[in-house]
Amino acid sequence: MSNGSTGWPSLTPATRAAAVELLRHGPLPRSALARRLGLSAGSVTRLVAPLLAGGLVAPVGPGRDGGVGRPTTPLDVVATGHRFVGVKLTGSHGYAVLTDLRSTVLSRVDGPLPGDRSPSDVVAGVADLVAACAGGAALTGVGVSLGGRAADHRVVTAAPYLGWSGDVDLGALVTAATGVPAVVDNDVLALTRATHWFGAARGGDRFALVTVGVGIGYGLVVHDRLVDSDDAGVGLVAHLRLDPLGPLCARGHRGCAEAMLASGKIRDAVAVGRGRVSSYDECLDLAVAGDPVAARVVGDAGRALGRLVAMIANLTMVPVVVLSGDGVRLASVAPEAVAEGLAAERDPAADPVAVEIHPGGFDEWARGAAVTAIQSFTLSGDGPVARH
Known part of the structure; x- marks a missing residue:
């Protein structure tokens, strides 16, 4: 099932750096690539020669450098040369996407996890999803993401x-079951990687990601590098206090991010005031329709989300905060409340914070897992993914 790791792992570090720039920012003419790498045009020509010869990079059409001089031909990676599968695991379900080297989704499948969620049953479920999603295509890598903690992008510690x-050495188990090199990561970190390289923050070197859904997640990129830590997966920002008069979370924290923003907590708060509601989305629909209970709960949640964005921007000084996750519709339903909460905690003399709303369901989480595998392959061959 694996097509090995043809081409990329054999590259020299300098040639690999050129290929990664084209992957992340291409297509680029040689002059633009030279500026990004801080090299001369002649050096870049030498670097891209083996990429062209090996079919890893190709010209993509005529162009012109700066509008003057002789025409140039932009170069780009051949994204179709490799396939990856990303799998996002929840407590009961798996979601898988097949992508190319630039994480374009080519197919998707999902299904319940078999058995009793033991490691062997989960690995069997992952292998089935990978096979169904690949559809017989040769794969370069597999990425798996989950809520929890992973060491060395292999061993799940929680x-x-x-x-x-x-x-649980999930990476080794999935590799053995699929015959494809596999990496494992916390789901929020994986989604941050995808947002950084190919998503809403592509081209930016400083941003934060906040995910809203069943839980509250947080990722940070500074100086073009993901900030990783053994504490990733603990959910540290979920317990920042946002409203001293707010509801309690399961740990007894009053008005923390989890208590104010988690989809289940919002549903429960609406149900207290108006009786049973079937879903989080119904709560948002009721708020849009003007239901006084839902509007109050959703408005309070929106202001809390704005305060969380402000806290993150104040402490990290990032210019952009991307909002994502399966519950991010909150930000679109209550934009005025989000803006009010952000303004309340932000010095008016400070530069504005760009808030980017990036809706996405479980396919986006699975795509993050695929990007983790893509980074492992492109940055370090078959070794562990770099913190890039």
Whole structure:
């Protein structure tokens, strides 16, 4: 099932750097690539020669450098040369996407996890999803993401939604089951990688990602590098206090991000005031329709989200905060409340914070897993993914 790792792992570091620039920012003419790498045009010509010869990079059409001089031909990576599958695991379900080298989604499948969520059953489920999604295509890599913590992009050290508390070498198990090199990461970190390289923050070197849904997640990129830590997956920002009079979370924190923003908490708060509601989306629909209970709860949540964005921007000084996750519709339903909360916690003399709303369901989480595999392959061959 694997097509190995033809081409990229054999590149020299300098040639690999040129290829990664084209992957992330291409197509680019040689002069633009030279500026990005801080090299002379002659050096770049030498660097891209083996990429062209190996079919990893190709000219994509006529162009002109700066509008003067002889025409130039932009170069770009051949994204169709490799296939990756990303799998996002929840406590009961798996979502998989097949992508090319630039994380363009080519197919998707999902299904319930078999058995009792034991590591062996979960690995069997992942292998089935990978096979169904690949559809017989040769794969270069597989990425798996989940709510929890992973060491060295292989060993899951905690996966509360799956009920795992001990170390599970999920990367090795998935590699053995699929025959394809596999990497594992926390789901929010994986989504941050995809947002950085190919998503809403593509081209930016400083931004934060906040995910809203069943839980509250946070990712940070500074100086063009993902900030990673052993604490990723603990959910640290979920318990920042946003409203001293707000509801309680399961840990007894009053008005923290989880208590104010988690989709289940919003549903529960609406249900207290108006009786049973079937879903989080129904709460948002009721707020849009002017239901006084839902409008109050959703407005409070929107202001809390704005305060969370302001806290993150104040402490990290990032110019952009991307909002994502399966519950991010909150920001679109209550934009005035989000803006009010942001303004309340932000010095008026400070530069404005750009808030980018990037809706996405579980396919986006799975795409993040695929990008983790893409980074592992392109940045370091078959070794662990770099913190890039």
